[in-house]
Amino acid sequence: MSRAITDKDILEAIHSGRDDRALEHLYKTLLPKITQMICSNSGGTEEANDIFQDAMLIFYRQVKEGKFDEQYEVSGFIYTICRNLWINRAKRKQRSTELTNKEFFIESDSDIELDILTEERSELVMGLLSKLGDRCKELLLCSIFYKYSMKEICQIMGFSTENAAKTRNYKCKQKLLKLIEENPSLKTILK
Amino acid sequence: MTRSEVAKHALVDDYLAGKLNTSEAAEFEQQMHTDSSFAELVEMHKFANGVVKDYGLLQVKMKLQKIHLKHEAKPAKSWAKAAAVTASVAAISISAFLLMDSEKEYVKDVPLEVAAMQSQLLTHPKQYSSTTAKASFTATKAEKASEKAAEDPSKSQVASPKRDAQAVSVEPSASAKSTSVPTEPTPDLAAASAIAPQSVAPKAVLAASSAPAESPAAAAKPSPIATPPPADNQPKADVAPQPEADRCAEVRLSVSIQPEILTPSCEDQRNGEIQLTNEQVFGGEAPYEFSLDGGQHFQTDTRFVALEGNRDYELVIRDVNGCTSDVERIYLDTRNCVASFNPIMGEQWEIPLPRNANGTFKVMSQKGMVYQARVTAGYPNTWNGNTVSGTATTGEYVWEFVFDNGRQPLRGRVSVIR
Numbered sequence: 001m002s003r004a005i006t007d008k009d010i011l012e013a014i015h016s017g018r019d020d021r022a023l024e025h026l027y028k029t030l031l032p033k034i035t036q037m038i039c040s041n042s043g044g045t046e047e048a049n050d051i052f053q054d055a056m057l058i059f060y061r062q063v064k065e066g067k068f069d070e071q072y073e074v075s076g077f078i079y080t081i082c083r084n085l086w087i088n089r090a091k092r093k094q095r096s097t098e099l100t101n102k103e104f105f106i107e108s109d110s111d112i113e114l115d116i117l118t119e120e121r122s123e124l125v126m127g128l129l130s131k132l133g134d135r136c137k138e139l140l141l142c143s144i145f146y147k148y149s150m151k152e153i154c155q156i157m158g159f160s161t162e163n164a165a166k167t168r169n170y171k172c173k174q175k176l177l178k179l180i181e182e183n184p185s186l187k188t189i190l191k
Numbered sequence: 192m193t194r195s196e197v198a199k200h201a202l203v204d205d206y207l208a209g210k211l212n213t214s215e216a217a218e219f220e221q222q223m224h225t226d227s228s229f230a231e232l233v234e235m236h237k238f239a240n241g242v243v244k245d246y247g248l249l250q251v252k253m254k255l256q257k258i259h260l261k262h263e264a265k266p267a268k269s270w271a272k273a274a275a276v277t278a279s280v281a282a283i284s285i286s287a288f289l290l291m292d293s294e295k296e297y298v299k300d301v302p303l304e305v306a307a308m309q310s311q312l313l314t315h316p317k318q319y320s321s322t323t324a325k326a327s328f329t330a331t332k333a334e335k336a337s338e339k340a341a342e343d344p345s346k347s348q349v350a351s352p353k354r355d356a357q358a359v360s361v362e363p364s365a366s367a368k369s370t371s372v373p374t375e376p377t378p379d380l381a382a383a384s385a386i387a388p389q390s391v392a393p394k395a396v397l398a399a400s401s402a403p404a405e406s407p408a409a410a411a412k413p414s415p416i417a418t419p420p421p422a423d424n425q426p427k428a429d430v431a432p433q434p435e436a437d438r439c440a441e442v443r444l445s446v447s448i449q450p451e452i453l454t455p456s457c458e459d460q461r462n463g464e465i466q467l468t469n470e471q472v473f474g475g476e477a478p479y480e481f482s483l484d485g486g487q488h489f490q491t492d493t494r495f496v497a498l499e500g501n502r503d504y505e506l507v508i509r510d511v512n513g514c515t516s517d518v519e520r521i522y523l524d525t526r527n528c529v530a531s532f533n534p535i536m537g538e539q540w541e542i543p544l545p546r547n548a549n550g551t552f553k554v555m556s557q558k559g560m561v562y563q564a565r566v567t568a569g570y571p572n573t574w575n576g577n578t579v580s581g582t583a584t585t586g587e588y589v590w591e592f593v594f595d596n597g598r599q600p601l602r603g604r605v606s607v608i609r
Binding site: 125 | 259
């Protein structure tokens with residue numbers, strides 16, 4: 001019954017949204033390795049945690065959007081993203097002269113940094129969504145982020161009929177579209 | 192809102208979710224080409240969906256931060272670090288909170304609320320009479336915690352010297368987990384540091400990095416070889432085909448117990464609660480049923496109420512196919528629902544909240560609300576007697592904690608003596 005968590009479990013957990021255990025598993029197994037990698041390359045434990053979280057979100061997004069190639073091992077994939085993120089960050093800090101381990105830093109022209117949720121972006125998103133109300137927020141998360149079917153949404157959120165859920169979903173979406181329209185500057189910042 | 196409008200938006204949603212088949216999608220794209228206002232609508236939806244997806248990812252980030260906090264919260268570690276992470280979580284929540292213009296209504300509502308709460312409290316006079324003379328709440332709590340630490344190893348076999356008493360009581364599942372998950376952080380770290388002096392680890396990293404270097408695209412798509420040094424080969428070898436009859440052997444049903452789902456019972460009462468969610472269940476097939484008595488009685492409701500405190504519950508989950516989880520022991524604490532403290536003497540009152548709670552804490556006197564604070568991930572968990580008009584004067588105060596997630600608010604009284 002209590003067996004090791006497989007990659008398949010992790011991907012399923014992310015798809016279903018019941019991911020607490022999978023996230024904890026990845027945290028426990030991966031963070032020590034990432035901390036070691038970053039600490040032996042001029043970084044600290046807090047930086048390691050930041051990088052780990054950023055990498056997890058990149059991984060999560062790829063899985064959610066069906067872009068994750070399942071032939072890769074999940075832990076290897078996240079580890080490599082962490083390494084690439086750390087390379088970019090270390091370069092930006094222009095600390096390359098102090099690096100202990102020069103060969104470690106391979107050239108990376110990837111634009112994974114673009115996928116990172118910056119603080120500015122996070123705040124705008126949180127601010128925008130908070131104006132929607134809790135129920136709308138949850139409903140849109142269910143329909144757009146978790147991609148649950150209307151039937152599942154009925155169950156989760158207690159709508160009596162699928163039609164009721166659909167109509168409510170439509171109204172919430174309209175509300176969000178209106179909020180975005182009222183803030184034309186958002187589009188340029190969040191682009 | 193016309194029906195065709197709803198249908199049009201639903202179609203856009205389906206297209207963006209990739210739910211249209213090839214010919215439908217082709218027709219859809221054709222329409223985007225010919226109708227620029229339609230194309231604009233699709234763009235708007237796409238953008239809005241992006242915002243919601245980012246929001247979803249932020250939820251994931253919050254979960255990761257919570258996990259980090261939980262593991263960081265070992266006694267010897269620096270408080271400052273944990274506080275910094277809490278602060279960053281708080282920053283996000285607070286900014287969100289400020290954007291909700293609910294404050295005006297809220298202040299207006301207070302007198303009514305106070306009246307309602309006080310009448311409710313007065314209906315249970317016994318509950319509040321005896322304890323006012325008690326010593327500072329924080330002190331009794333600390334005593335209780337150390338007692339508990341002494342009891343617990345024998346009771347639920349959770350003998351982990353590294354965890355503090357509170358962590359042991361809230362997470363009795365920890366010992367069960369550490370046997371099942373092969374890579375616990377401690378042995379892992381030990382392994383990592385054992386490798387480091389011989390510089391084997393950096394070499395392994397180099398070997399891994401040489402693979403992606405061959406193709407530029409590999410930076411974002413790492414090679415399968417790029418597994419971190421102490422490779423975890425077990426999971427894949429583990430998936431052996433099982434006979435049909437033994438279908439539950441394939442099902443690994445488990446639940447992740449977060450401390451915030453537990454509401455301790457008031458002392459000498461039975462009003463504790465355990466609020467599970469389907470989201471916490473991992474594996475198996477929904478809908479689930481839940482039992483707190485080791486699998487004798489199941490219920491579909493995820494909420495258990497009127498529970499006695501200071502005892503263990505044996506949680507078992509059953510999925511739709513009748514497969515059950517292992518027994519997860521949950522310790523439900525008691526809380527002191529009445530307390531007194533002296534702010535002039537520098538005492539603080541520890542608010543009896545479930546760990547990691549998010550919500551709004553309010554204190555009210557007869558005149559109305561005197562204090563209000565946002566609580567994020569369980570902090571701040573004390574009240575030092577400060578109010579909008581200076582330090583609270585001697586008297587009884589009514590407090591309330593309103594959860595962000597819509598759970599039944601917690602209420603109680605606290606006496607200030609000075």
